[in-house]
Amino acid sequence: MPAHTFLPASAPLTGRIAVPGDKSISHRALMFAGLTVGRSTIAGLLEGEDVLATAAAMRAFGARVERLEDGAWVVDGAGLGSLLEPAQALDMGNSGTSTRLLMGLVASHGITATFTGDASLSRRPMERVITPLARMGAAINASPGGTLPLMMRGALPAVPITYRLPVASAQVKSAVLLAGLNTPGITRVIEPVPTRDHTERMLEGFGARLEIGEEGGEKVIDIHGEADLTPLDVTVPGDPSSAAFFMVAASIVPGSDLVIENVGMNPTRAGLVEALRQMGAEITEENPREVGGEPVADLRVRHAHLKGAEIDPALGPAMIDEFPAFFVAAAMAEGTTTTSGLEELRVKESDRLAAMAAALTLAGARAEEHEDGLVIHGSGGEPLPGTPEGAEVATHLDHRIAMSMAVAGLASRSGVAIDDTGPIATSFPGFASLLEEAAAQPQSSPGRKSEIPG
Incomplete structure (x- = not known):
């Protein structure tokens, strides 16, 4: 322009x-609704390019995502554990949130996905997400420096881990929790410094089982895997x-x-x-x-x-x-x-x-x-x-x-x-x-x- x-x-x-x-909540509403079996409605969704990239990715994973004439969005979920393998690379545009959280979803599904982005996103570090997801069993091939384009193959079953965040990052926390959704057992994230908690709040709303506590002054989040998510109507x-x-x-x-x-x-x-x-x-x-x-x-x-x-x-x-x-x-x-x-x-x-x-x-x-x-x-x-x-x-x-x-x-x-x-x-x-x-x-x-x- x-x-x-x-x-x-x-x-x-x-x-x-x-x-x-809210952009953070809009991303998560689309993703979590896409993991249910049934229909969710979302009112007030941000219709910026970043969120639309998430909507396109969820369609590629098999969810049905549509905007109604009144501005509300409806999502018919593909079901946790039933994501389809995307037929082509997922273009994340400029959205780091889309990329990192969706990598978490792929990590515990037995599918392969390739993530691409614009020039700005392709310079942003993904190693902070790659490290814990690889520990859970995902195979990830990134560009030099741990950047996009990046191809990953999810593990099925993935391995539950306990992961202490080395940097305060809601995106890394969320990626590990999302990988834990389809992983047998309990996946634990330890947060030395609290970050935005939209993922925890909304996952509980969609029916996931989380236990949130504190140990030694640090926030501890346990998520129980092989979750059964239920549809939810969300107002953003x-x-x-x-x-x-x-x-x-x-x-x-x-x-x-x-x-x-x-x-x-x-x-x-x-x-x-x-x-x-x-x-x-x-x-x-x-x-x-x-x-x-x-x-x-x-x-x-x-x-x-x-x-x-x-x-x-x-x-x-x-x-x-x-x-x-x-x-x-x-x-x-x-x-x-x-x-x-x-x-x-x-x-x-x-x-x-x-x-x-x-x-x-x-x-x-x-x-x-x-x-x-x-x-x-x-x-x-x-x-x-x-x-x-x-x-x-x-x-x-x-x-x-x-x-x-x-x-x-x-x-x-x-x-x-x-x-x-x-x-x-x-x-x-x-x-x-x-x-x-x-x-x-x-x-x-x-x-x-x-x-x-x-």
Whole structure:
């Protein structure tokens, strides 16, 4: 896609908006429904390219996956233990979640599958998933460096293992648990640092038997194999990672008073709210409730004078995908914000530490890149200069870099030019139009609702 310049906000962000469904939950709903025998319905599914890659893969494994006219999705499962061998390579596009979780599914089925992806995904490390799945008996042939393209042959039966996660990764945890679903006996995962728990919550909803406890201060998850999953109707809450951009935008654009409806508030995903509040953000949770086993609330966000803070590395796993947006908030704060313990950001869709340091610097912010985090010296609320004429932020095919710098453009003097907005479609179709609409509405009380285009 051609470059796009995101201009300063013409007005405060006001009204009520709804962001797309949670990407992590959308992936899992399609996969788990595809492992049942019977029909599940999914409301609020995120229809970005990453999730559609998961839907296509589940069809290749034998599930029937369809979108209805009312926007709901129905899945007629292929049945755990009955997955078909895909007739051709599974194109994962840019989706690391699809790739790693589906590798877990294949690992305990006696089928062969080949995984491919785009240039960005093909640089991302798969060794962290390959290691435990190989211990369970899967035969895996990856490209040099443990990357895609990758071919694997599942083991039938697979071998149950006890696996202690060497890095905090919900994707690795989920891959091992999914492999354990069709493995005789009990597969155990030990988590030294808690990560998002959507897999555990939803698997129990679909009828899997899990035992979750703690040993020596570490979370221990046991999953009983040869499970009998039953169909489930799932309602997907709004994605907190998508809401993050609007939380930051409303916090830094003067006069803003914005309500973001139906946002998932799972404690393992709500780190950004806590970090922004540490900086003085005005974020209140209205109408808290539970939807499909997940805590949900409407978030009212008002402009605030942010102050720099030192972010506890322990908060990292609960906001790992939201750091690019958070860095923009830090760039607008008064004083210095320090982050550390974020080596994981170097192996996302891009090296997000390097990419955001370069992008913010180009837009006129003061950002220092360190091995495991960024130190950002804020503007004290003064608008950033914006990108110089003719200069464009390099997004490195990373949707979160693109969206974060779009938000930075709202709080700049001359706007921020982005080299490619195409990657945004992987997770948030309609982002640009919703952002510009919210930023162009006449100031009023937050009573009007805007939604992303269908």
